Amino acid sequence: MMHRRNKQRELLLMIFVLCLFAAKTSSKYNYQTKYLDVPLDHFNYVNETVTFKLRYLTNDTYNSDGSGPILFYTGNEGDIELFAQNTGFMWELAPKLKASLVFAEHRFYGKTLPFGNASYDSPRNLGYLTSEQALADFAYLLAEINPSNRTTRGRPVVAFGGSYGGMLAAWFRMKYPHLVLGAIAASAPIRQFDAGCGVFNQILTSVFTVAYTRECSQNIARSWETLKNYSSTADGLKVLQEKFKFCTNVTKAEDITGTFFDYLGDVYGNLAMINYPYNTSFLAPVPAYPVREFCGRLAENYTGVELVSRLQEAVSIYSNYTGTTKCLDISSSYDSSMGDKGWEFQTCTEMMMPMCSEGTGKDMFPKKPWDEKKFSDDCFKKFGVRPKPKVAFTMYGGLYLDGVSNIIFSNGLMDPWSGGGVLRTGNSKVLVVLIPEGAHHIDLRASNENDPGSVEAARRIHVENIQQWLKQYRKANNYR
Structure with a gap:
């Protein structure tokens, strides 16, 4: 899932995913862990013997005779085991289709580190971290485990992915249609590069506005100036320290208007993405409909110290729902197992998705314009690279999908990333599924008795289309 950071150079989230995926509980699903030597650079013949070990997970329980389809997860910015444990839809689908499951890890994330502990040491190493190389890794893996020749066609493969992984699933089908029969691309913002820098925060604001009462987003909008005012004096900083119980004492205004503001922005985005109708530990332990629970504590107009107190209570829904956290760590708002450093590099190269806030009634954030030059300069200072905005x-x-087929783009309309998703297309071979009550790629999660009807309907559409793709494949290839 992608990470959204208010610090623009660290932007984004796909959270997570951010991507789905933070529950470090006992394994619900079982798999074998395997490794394959893959080329470091798929597009350079000079050093083609340089390889690294790509980690992938497999389960053939439901495909005992080895003839069924392959359900292939295109791993995104994090440890692949987290995605395998939190993509229950694939596990529920496998026995119906008598399919094998494969979860492939993205290079430079999890344990797939091309240069080991030195993978992040220099731009020279990080230069091999691209979506194009990652897709080539996946293709290389499929060619190895599912070979085709003149007399025998390989088993049909359906790609799955959520958030950045959803982008990869769609692109995998586009770039390697001979290897991938179709793709389920959930919450995949492949149009975010040109969606408008304010769309994420506008949708996010609407989620908090409709979750409980309009006063919720209005209180958030007022809170920034209130917090800023408190941070301007020593006594005010002391009040904030006492109210929020920061793990590290706040001693200057920038601790609030910089670090804490960034933290709050992330929390609001994460809450919207994981606004599922059941308890989850995705990103953080939260109750069902966490945005509603959050807004229930900001349901009236508040000002001054009362607003600060109410905001603290609301934030605790995300930061301390279990009641076991003794202080508020504002240094990070998401699971450390997600690859935030790698994703930051990718946003500085091929994944630059402009973010801004307009304030003044258009969204609930302080006004912060998008400054592409500053973003580029920050990237160059940190990594020695500059982004290619539309690469x-x-x-x-993305903007145009002519010639594309067998891809389902699903988007929850309560997901702030939906503004960069494929919400309409003139291509009849590309299906758009809208989930009005859906948060971030909820349709890829395991079924739950509290799932709204629109989520259940989306999964039925996925299954029906996958079955149709498989039927056409069998007919065209005389495949049993």
Whole structure:
């Protein structure tokens, strides 16, 4: 899932995913862990013997004779085991289709580190961290485990992914249609590069506005100036320290208007993405409909110290729902197992998705314009690289999907990333599924008795289309 950071150079989230995926509980699903030597650079013949070990997970329980389809998860910015444990839809689908399951880890994330502990040491190493190389890894893996020849066609493969993984699933089908029969691309913002920098925060604001009462987003909008005022004096900082119980004492205004503001922005985005109708530990332990629970504590107009107190109570829904956290750590708002450093590099190269806030009634955030030059300069200072803003459109398409087929783009309309998703298309071979009550790629999660009807309907559409793709494949290839 992608990470959204208010610090623009660390932008984004796909959270997570951010991507789905923070529950470090006992394993619900079982798999074998395997490794395959893959080329470091798929597009350079000079050093083609340089390889690294790609980690992938497999389960053939439901495909005992080895003839069924392969359900292939295109791993995104994090440890692949987290995605395997939190993509229950694939596990529920496998026995119905008598399919094998494969979860492939993205290079530079999890345990797939091309240069080991030195993978992040220099831009020279990080230069091999691209979506194009990752897709080539996946293709190389499929060619190895599912070979085709003149007399025998490989088993049909359906790609799955959520958030950045959803982008990869769609692009995998586009770039390697001979290897991938179709793709379920959930909450995949492949149009975010050109969606408008304010769309994320506008949708996010609407989620908090409709979750309980309009006063919720209005209180958040007022809170920034209130917190800023308190941070301007020593006594005010002391009040904030006492109210929020920060793990590290706040001693200057920038601790609040910088670090804490960034933390709050992340929390609001994460709450919207994981606004599922049941308890979850995705990103953090939270109750069912956490945005509603949050807004229930900001249901009236508050000002001054009362607003600060109410905001603290609301934030605790995300930061301390279990009641076991003794202080508020504002240094990070998401699970450390997600690859935030790698994703930051990717946003500085091929994944630059402009973010801004307009304030003044348009969203609930302080006004913060998008400054592409500053973003680029920060990237160069940190990594020695500059972003290529529209390179993903050139490599894969996005605005226009002519010639593309067998891809389902699903988007929850309560997900702030939906503004960069495929919400309409003139291509009849590309299906758009809208989930009005859906949060971030909820349709890829395991079924739950509290799932809204629109989520259940989306999964039925996925299954029906996958079955149709498989039927057409069997007919065209005389495949049993």
